[in-house]
Amino acid sequence: MSTVVAVPGSASAAGGVFAPKTDYPVGRNPRAIAVGDFTGSGRTDLAVANAGDDTVSILLGRGDGTFAPQVTYPTGPGPTSIAVADLDGDGRLDLAVTEQDAAGVSVLLGNGDGTFRAPREFPTGPNPDAVAVGDFTGTGRLDLAVASLGAQRVELLRGNGDGTFQAPVGYPTGTNSNPASIGLADLDGDGRLDLAVADDGIGTASVFLGNGDGTLGPRADFPVGGVPVSLAVADLDGDGHPDLALADDDHSALVLRGNGDGTFRPVLAYPAGQLPESIAVGDFTGSGVPDLVLANGDNAAALLRGNGDGTFRAPDFYPTGAGHFSMPDRIAVGRFTGGGRLDVAVTNAQDGTVSVLLNAHRSAVVTTLVSTPNPSAYGSPVTLTDTVCAAPAPGSAGSGSSSDRSSSHSSTSPGSTGSGTADSPPTGTVDFADGGRALGSAALAPGGGAGCAQARLVWSRPRPGTHTVTARYSGDGSHLPGPPETLEHRVTCARTVTEADGPVLATAPSTCLIDAHVDGPVLVPPGAALYVGGSTVDGGIDADGAAGVELCGSAVGALRIAGTTGPVVVGAPEQGCAADRIDGPAVFDGNRGGTEVAGNTITGPLDCARNTPPPVNGGSANSVAGPRTRECAAL
Numbered sequence: 001m002s003t004v005v006a007v008p009g010s011a012s013a014a015g016g017v018f019a020p021k022t023d024y025p026v027g028r029n030p031r032a033i034a035v036g037d038f039t040g041s042g043r044t045d046l047a048v049a050n051a052g053d054d055t056v057s058i059l060l061g062r063g064d065g066t067f068a069p070q071v072t073y074p075t076g077p078g079p080t081s082i083a084v085a086d087l088d089g090d091g092r093l094d095l096a097v098t099e100q101d102a103a104g105v106s107v108l109l110g111n112g113d114g115t116f117r118a119p120r121e122f123p124t125g126p127n128p129d130a131v132a133v134g135d136f137t138g139t140g141r142l143d144l145a146v147a148s149l150g151a152q153r154v155e156l157l158r159g160n161g162d163g164t165f166q167a168p169v170g171y172p173t174g175t176n177s178n179p180a181s182i183g184l185a186d187l188d189g190d191g192r193l194d195l196a197v198a199d200d201g202i203g204t205a206s207v208f209l210g211n212g213d214g215t216l217g218p219r220a221d222f223p224v225g226g227v228p229v230s231l232a233v234a235d236l237d238g239d240g241h242p243d244l245a246l247a248d249d250d251h252s253a254l255v256l257r258g259n260g261d262g263t264f265r266p267v268l269a270y271p272a273g274q275l276p277e278s279i280a281v282g283d284f285t286g287s288g289v290p291d292l293v294l295a296n297g298d299n300a301a302a303l304l305r306g307n308g309d310g311t312f313r314a315p316d317f318y319p320t321g322a323g324h325f326s327m328p329d330r331i332a333v334g335r336f337t338g339g340g341r342l343d344v345a346v347t348n349a350q351d352g353t354v355s356v357l358l359n360a361h362r363s364a365v366v367t368t369l370v371s372t373p374n375p376s377a378y379g380s381p382v383t384l385t386d387t388v389c390a391a392p393a394p395g396s397a398g399s400g401s402s403s404d405r406s407s408s409h410s411s412t413s414p415g416s417t418g419s420g421t422a423d424s425p426p427t428g429t430v431d432f433a434d435g436g437r438a439l440g441s442a443a444l445a446p447g448g449g450a451g452c453a454q455a456r457l458v459w460s461r462p463r464p465g466t467h468t469v470t471a472r473y474s475g476d477g478s479h480l481p482g483p484p485e486t487l488e489h490r491v492t493c494a495r496t497v498t499e500a501d502g503p504v505l506a507t508a509p510s511t512c513l514i515d516a517h518v519d520g521p522v523l524v525p526p527g528a529a530l531y532v533g534g535s536t537v538d539g540g541i542d543a544d545g546a547a548g549v550e551l552c553g554s555a556v557g558a559l560r561i562a563g564t565t566g567p568v569v570v571g572a573p574e575q576g577c578a579a580d581r582i583d584g585p586a587v588f589d590g591n592r593g594g595t596e597v598a599g600n601t602i603t604g605p606l607d608c609a610r611n612t613p614p615p616v617n618g619g620s621a622n623s624v625a626g627p628r629t630r631e632c633a634a635l
Helices: none
Strands: 022-025 030-036 045-050 055-059 071-074 079-085 094-099 104-108 120-123 128-134 143-148 153-157 169-172 179-185 194-199 204-210 216-223 228-234 243-248 252-256 268-271 278-282 291-296 300-304 316-319 328-334 343-348 353-357 365-372 382-390 407-412 429-434 437-443 452-459 465-473 485-492 495-500 510-518 522-524 529-533 541-544 548-552 559-562 568-570 586-589 595-597 606-609 628-630
Touching: 030 328, 030 343, 030 353, 045 079, 045 094, 055 079, 079 128, 094 128, 104 128, 128 179, 143 179, 153 179, 169 216, 194 216, 194 228, 204 228, 228 278, 243 278, 243 291, 278 328, 291 328, 291 343, 300 328, 365 465, 365 485, 382 429, 382 465, 382 485, 429 452, 437 452, 510 522, 522 529, 529 541, 541 548, 559 568, 586 595, 595 606
Parallel strands: 030 079, 179 228, 495 510, 510 529, 522 541, 529 548, 541 559, 548 568, 559 586, 568 595, 586 606, 606 628
Antiparallel strands: 022 353, 030 045, 045 055, 055 071, 079 094, 094 104, 104 120, 128 143, 143 153, 153 169, 179 194, 194 204, 204 216, 228 243, 243 252, 252 268, 278 291, 291 300, 300 316, 328 343, 343 353, 365 382, 365 407, 382 452, 429 437, 429 465, 465 485
16 A cells, blocks of 8 residues: 655646647657657657557757657557667667567667668567666676566566677566566666566566676565556655656556665655656756656646655646647656756657647746945956856755955845755846946856856946946846846045145046035146046146046036046946036047047037047037047047
8 A cells, every 4th residue: 555645735737847838740649758869969859659550750859949840760560668778889879669569679770860770679578568778787788678568577688789689588577467667777776787667467666686697686576556557766865775756547656765775665655647657757947856747647747846855746737738638648858958957748649749848947046246346446447246046945055155345235036936056057147237327248157156157247447436236137048037136336536525726636546526616727647547526627627647537527627638548538428427518628639548528518629639549429429619620520
């Protein structure tokens, strides 16, 4: 008897993890499916065994989640199970297909271009219903394991390494056992391949431990109850020991947790919808925790999300097939879109189709914005770093980072319960802004810890004052966009002037006139940087060899800026620097750090010469009363 585990709140609507299905025609009565890269392109393809017309359908993947129309290849009579592996050691994937209406396995060797050679049959016991591939001898040559319904046994066909196989050796599974599905793994931790089989006639899972020489030890039976028709092997509870997951045709997913010595604990049963026919294991949410997915008679795929301890949540259902009796039969998982999360393909025996369900789940992220250094000195660059990490699962520690002499802020994207630290690092871009003004975008690159990536932007010359810096992560195919996150960044000046009756001599490294009134001229010697914001300078400004000059929203007399090594900005509305009024001539001569003169009102002439690069106006023309000469003609 199995213990039924009660789980809360089963969902019946398709949503959350998989997108709506897409159906692809295949042959009649498709009874098995497997995935593999048959072309060596890195794209995942599908192989489907069609019991109704004795063929295998090959659907080559395009790498974007879609598949080319089927191409069929003949098999023996009644193909009901299919395995994919390199059976002849040439680096190309081949197919092994059971012939349930005969007594054999068809082997179709691959050509490496998505095509296959004519089948070659190898005898088995009568009515073989399942096949799996593994190395039972430790020689590197692959062998076949076959479940023979007619003989009530499993059989090993030792491989010769060239795609051919020796005569089968049988191991009984018990009277009326009906061996239906095979899983292979090292179940006892001795480094040798073992075999587990689902016996749907007597409600057991039979385990045969491998001897490492191509033979199997005595059978051990573990009762599971119900009608176990499909079996998968995986570590479901994270203890390093293989566990068994079975599809029970009596409405359940069954779990046998392994002890690591080839024995198993009592079975637990989880509701999985009507008539589950097959089961597969994978991490479909990026949580680092195995989930179960089953094809069942509800014309749906049932997803049971794992808790990481070998227990599972209530199923979510995702429709498959075209009608109420599409008869979903076998299920396979793979990455159909390349580097995304695991997707699902289900055969529909009645419809003659395969339903493909692409993974649409996206995880939340934790983002941390840092500015370094903070506060910063005017004239110095600032590095903005946004660290984006997959959000931890509930109950685990969050992610974030900080560094000396920096300011940081972190936040978590809404709409997801988290994806765990095992999730792959986010990709995409981060957009940075200073208030409402965009600073630029930066792509994420590895960094910041496990499951994290970082985007860095150098903010070359923030202006004096307090800035509200914002970062926003774009999201990608596996991760939700991050929420806007902000921090305050402060830029200071070495010297600040608010009032002067006479001349002002700027001093290095920086002098700032903030909301100031200066009667006399402002002189800027070599090496000093000057910022003038919201100020009035009656005597004008004369800069020669300065480290940089910026005028924003100010009124000044005559203006001369020459030989500056850093940037020159006189009004730049698109940069958040308000236009200025120049009451007199404006001269820009021999500046080498870039010059922008934009949107200003100039009552005298405007002259520019020998500036590298030539001056620009950022799209905002200046109003100039006098002539515009030389490089200033277009400003």
